[in-house]
Amino acid sequence: AQKITQTQPGMFVQEKEAVTLDCTYDTSDQSYGLFWYKQPSSGEMIFLIYQGSYDEQNATEGRYSLNFQKARKSANLVISASQLGDSAMYFCAMRGYGGSQGNLIFGKGTKLSVKP
Amino acid sequence: EAQVTQNPRYLITVTGKKLTVTCSQNMNHEYMSWYRQDPGLGLRQIYYSMNVEVTDKGDVPEGYKVSRKEKRNFPLILESPSPNQTSLYFCASSLARVGYEQYFGPGTRLTVT
Numbered sequence: 001a002q003k004i005t006q007t008q009p010g011m012f013v014q015e016k017e018a019v020t021l022d023c024t025y026d027t028s029d030q031s032y033g034l035f036w037y038k039q040p041s042s043g044e045m046i047f048l049i050y051q052g053s054y055d056e057q058n059a060t061e062g063r064y065s066l067n068f069q070k071a072r073k074s075a076n077l078v079i080s081a082s083q084l085g086d087s088a089m090y091f092c093a094m095r096g097y098g099g100s101q102g103n104l105i106f107g108k109g110t111k112l113s114v115k116p
Numbered sequence: 117e118a119q120v121t122q123n124p125r126y127l128i129t130v131t132g133k134k135l136t137v138t139c140s141q142n143m144n145h146e147y148m149s150w151y152r153q154d155p156g157l158g159l160r161q162i163y164y165s166m167n168v169e170v171t172d173k174g175d176v177p178e179g180y181k182v183s184r185k186e187k188r189n190f191p192l193i194l195e196s197p198s199p200n201q202t203s204l205y206f207c208a209s210s211l212a213r214v215g216y217e218q219y220f221g222p223g224t225r226l227t228v229t
Binding site: 004035037043044045047050091093103104105106107108109 | 149151156157158159160161164174204206208217218219220222223225
């Protein structure tokens with residue numbers, strides 16, 4: 001069975017500092033994708049970044065980067081130079097491309113609060 | 117503008133009164149899905165559809181029905197809502213089942229009393 005674990009229910013970070021949100025996963029699929037979504041207090045789900053299991057380089061999108069360590073089955077999100085608008089819930093998700101049928105599985109989320 | 121729309125955005129109803137939450141996408145996506153979000157549980161998949169007339173159960177399908185008669189629409193039906201279905205519901209779509217990000221609708225906050 002597939003599983004996503006986010007061990008940090010809540011985190012605080014000072015504005016302009018970097019922060020790492022942890023995500024570990026478990027899957028029996030050889031090929032899979034890892035996603036991070038942001039959910040601000042307004043409720044919408046915003047796609048941030050994607051990493052494929054066979055991608056050799058870590059994904060980056062602006063201030064977001066994904067620290068992918070395949071052997072450790074971790075896919076941590078790094079936000080550089082935090083901004084007040086980064087305060088939100090963050091969800092790690094995975095989609096397997098083999099026997100797991102390809103559905104998106106989510107972690108329980110991490111609530112990030114950015115302090116001025 | 118490429119988007120997924122859901123209606124209504126907010127709904128308060130009573131136990132047993134049938135309701136439908138509509139979902140529509142304008143991106144010609146094949147794959148559509150419904151999720152519910154509850155505090156401390158993250159998002160859990162209710163049903164998904166890989167194309168017209170092809171639907172299947174997700175992780176928490178009990179008490180829900182779906183249909184996919186047109187590619188763009190994927191309504192969620194609660195035949196007899198109960199208070200434990202009070203939740204935030206998201207519809208999502210993607211170009212295919214694998215390899216592509218899912219685009220989410222704005223969410224529907226449902227309260228069943």
